[in-house]
Amino acid sequence: QVDLVESGGGSVQVGGSLRLSCEVSGNTAGFYCMGWFRQAPGVGREAVALFDGADDATYYADSVKGRFTVSKRDARNLLLQLNTLQVQGTAMYYCAARRGFCSWGLPLAEFTYWGQETQVTVGV
Numbered sequence: 001q002v003d004l005v006e007s008g009g010g011s012v013q014v015g016g017s018l019r020l021s022c023e024v025s026g027n028t029a030g031f032y033c034m035g036w037f038r039q040a041p042g043v044g045r046e047a048v049a050l051f052d053g054a055d056d057a058t059y060y061a062d063s064v065k066g067r068f069t070v071s072k073r074d075a076r077n078l079l080l081q082l083n084t085l086q087v088q089g090t091a092m093y094y095c096a097a098r099r100g101f102c103s104w105g106l107p108l109a110e111f112t113y114w115g116q117e118t119q120v121t122v123g124v
Contacts, residue, residue: 002026002113004095009118016085016122022078022095022115033102035059035111036070036080038091038120045094045108049080052102059104063088085122092117 008020020036035050049070050059058070069081078095096111 002028002097004097004113004115006093006095006115006118009093009120011121011123012085014085014087014122014124018082018085018120020080020082020093020095020118020120021073022080024076024078024097028076028097030099031097032100033106033111034072034078034095034097035102036078037094037096037108037111038089039094040088040091043091047104047106047108048093050102050104051078054102057102059102082120085120087122087124089120089122091120093120094118 003025005023032053036048037045038048039045048061048064049068051070067084071079073079094117095115097113098111
């Protein structure tokens, strides 16, 4: 069994920062592709950032480029640094993983394992 547990969400003002963590337990063999997704109220879930463990490549949504950074602290911990947060950053954030190749634009259904979410709220 594989579990992903997010932490680090919270409330910040516009321009503030947060760091999200995702801890993975269980069999992580083949977990080359891990990422962060978010879902705002009334909006579909979208990819925010991906980390390709095969070559440490990273991918970002255009809306967060230059402000968010995805990284791996170790084999079982994926991080997302959120800087210069905007009101549009308010959403539930999810960590997800899949076995196999990593590519921006993969359908959500390709990610087999999901965390339970952590809330990020950005206020003025």
